Amino acid sequence: MHQSLNKRVAIIGGGAAGFFTALSLAEQNTSVAIDLFEKRKEWLSKVRVSGGGRCNVTHHCFDPKQLSEHYPRGSRELRAAFHAWQPTDTIAWFEERGIDLKTEVDGRMFPTTDDSQTIIDCFMSEVAQHSIQLKKGQGVESISVTAEGQFLLKLDEQTYENYDAVCLALGSMKGSSLEGSIQKLGHHIEPLAPSLFAFNVNDSRVQSLSGVSVPKARVWLDSIKQSQMGPLLITHRGMSGPAILKLSAWKARTLKDQNYHFTFYVNWLGVSTHDEVLKAFNRQRIEAGKRSVKNTPLFELPKRLWESLVSYAQISNETTWSQLSKKAEQSLITELIAGRYEAQGKTTNKEEFVTCGGVSRKEIDFKSMESKCVPKLFFAGECIDIDGITGGFNFQAAWTTGRLAGTAMAQI
Numbered sequence: 001m002h003q004s005l006n007k008r009v010a011i012i013g014g015g016a017a018g019f020f021t022a023l024s025l026a027e028q029n030t031s032v033a034i035d036l037f038e039k040r041k042e043w044l045s046k047v048r049v050s051g052g053g054r055c056n057v058t059h060h061c062f063d064p065k066q067l068s069e070h071y072p073r074g075s076r077e078l079r080a081a082f083h084a085w086q087p088t089d090t091i092a093w094f095e096e097r098g099i100d101l102k103t104e105v106d107g108r109m110f111p112t113t114d115d116s117q118t119i120i121d122c123f124m125s126e127v128a129q130h131s132i133q134l135k136k137g138q139g140v141e142s143i144s145v146t147a148e149g150q151f152l153l154k155l156d157e158q159t160y161e162n163y164d165a166v167c168l169a170l171g172s173m174k175g176s177s178l179e180g181s182i183q184k185l186g187h188h189i190e191p192l193a194p195s196l197f198a199f200n201v202n203d204s205r206v207q208s209l210s211g212v213s214v215p216k217a218r219v220w221l222d223s224i225k226q227s228q229m230g231p232l233l234i235t236h237r238g239m240s241g242p243a244i245l246k247l248s249a250w251k252a253r254t255l256k257d258q259n260y261h262f263t264f265y266v267n268w269l270g271v272s273t274h275d276e277v278l279k280a281f282n283r284q285r286i287e288a289g290k291r292s293v294k295n296t297p298l299f300e301l302p303k304r305l306w307e308s309l310v311s312y313a314q315i316s317n318e319t320t321w322s323q324l325s326k327k328a329e330q331s332l333i334t335e336l337i338a339g340r341y342e343a344q345g346k347t348t349n350k351e352e353f354v355t356c357g358g359v360s361r362k363e364i365d366f367k368s369m370e371s372k373c374v375p376k377l378f379f380a381g382e383c384i385d386i387d388g389i390t391g392g393f394n395f396q397a398a399w400t401t402g403r404l405a406g407t408a409m410a411q412i
């Protein structure tokens with residue numbers, strides 16, 4: 001019980017954002033009684049499975065502007081917020097608690113233990129040192145504001161609790177029991193759509209190439225200006241890897257509207273242009289004119305992929321570089337730098353996925369994460385219309401918004 005404490009606050013959602021809000025608040029004001037509600041039987045369940053069980057805590061990017069560019073939704077608001085709490089702060093926070101993070105070549109940061117349990121243990125040990133009451137297996141069914149300006153939380157048919165302030169850290173708003181309450185409080189929910197998914201592609205060019213990957217491909221929908229670049233992995237269902245996941249994030253709403261049936265293009269060579277490929281072909285004609293096109297992969301493309309694209313361009317196994325017709329050459333160049341593919345559905349990536357959409361950013365003050373509609377109502381994490389691409393950006397958004405919310409709640 002919290003009899004000696006002044007104010008009572010509730011944080012709803014025992015995930016990354018909820019824990020970070022609770023701890024940030026408790027660190028900065030020891031006289032607030034904090035109840036942390038989690039409807040499930042387990043705390044921090046997404047942290048546990050995150051990053052393939054290793055927890056990609058944040059990203060090695062320390063410039064707020066650059067960092068904010070990794071968020072298809074919420075970039076502008078987060079840019080300012082990152083000035084208050086960014087990856088350097090996250091790293092230092094964990095370091096102060098004896099947890100070192102390491103950086104992988106692509107910038108993702110993990111605990112040196114390569115085990116998400118390290119992060120969970122850290123949070124649980126911190127919580128035990130503060131006046132935070134953990135209410136596990138306790139979902140909140142609705143929230144309303146009383147005439148006195150207090151928050152009334154309905155826990156079940158018989159149980160109601162009063163609080164001075166509330167932070168919603170609910171995670172994805174998909175199917176949330178609190179959607180109605182949030183709307184009644186005056187907030188809008190931006191349309192929800194999955195983000196970070198692989199494309200299902202049933203196409204002879206990639207059908208038997210599951211496991212083949214290229215380190216730097218460029219992919220786009222209808223405009224190359226909005227292309228995404230990165231490793232691309234051919235899977236048994238189609239295409240995945242950072243380039244595809246990034247495109248799925250930036251185009252999450254468009255692709256949902258198209259029911260995940262859409263045309264997209266792949267430049268298997270990343271940045272190479274038509275003229276550069278043509279030059280390389282001309283060199284081949286001079287230097288390896290007698291060799292078969294099919295047996296001399298260029299641009300360090302995986303052999304099986306090269307062979308498949310050559311066949312698709314209707315170049316026979318025997319055709320040599322000097323015999324390559326202009327028409328066949330053009331077909332192969334198209335296949336290499338602007339191959340057209342049809343996606344027929346999506347596959348959610350088991351490593352990491354998030355929901356695009358959620359509580360409208362317009363109605364939240366990003367200095368404090370306080371609602372602009374209801375005083376002393378705060379938001380943190382994925383329930384807001386914010387999402388990042390893969391790489392630790394989603395947790396960083398949870399830490400940053402949680403920190404801001406916790407800091408502001410410490411002043412109530």
Ligand SMILES: Cc1cc2nc3c(=O)[nH]c(=O)nc-3n(C[C@H](O)[C@H](O)[C@H](O)COP(=O)(O)OP(=O)(O)OC[C@H]3O[C@@H](n4cnc5c(N)ncnc54)[C@H](O)[C@@H]3O)c2cc1C
Pocket residue numbers: 012013014015016017018037038039040044045046047049050051052055056057058138139140141169170171172176177178350351352353354380381382383391392393394395396398
């Ligand atoms: C498989 C997977 C792997 C991922 N890996 C990474 C990664 O390595 N790095 C990264 O940056 N991001 C990763 N993400 C994304 C990241 O997990 C989320 O962005 C992050 O968890 C969001 O934190 P959150 O606290 O806002 O939401 P959540 O972690 O979803 O927590 C919200 C909590 O609120 C609870 N809740 C909801 N409604 C109520 C209610 N009414 N009453 C009580 N409790 C309620 C939910 O049960 C949940 O536990 C991954 C996602 C998935 C699915």
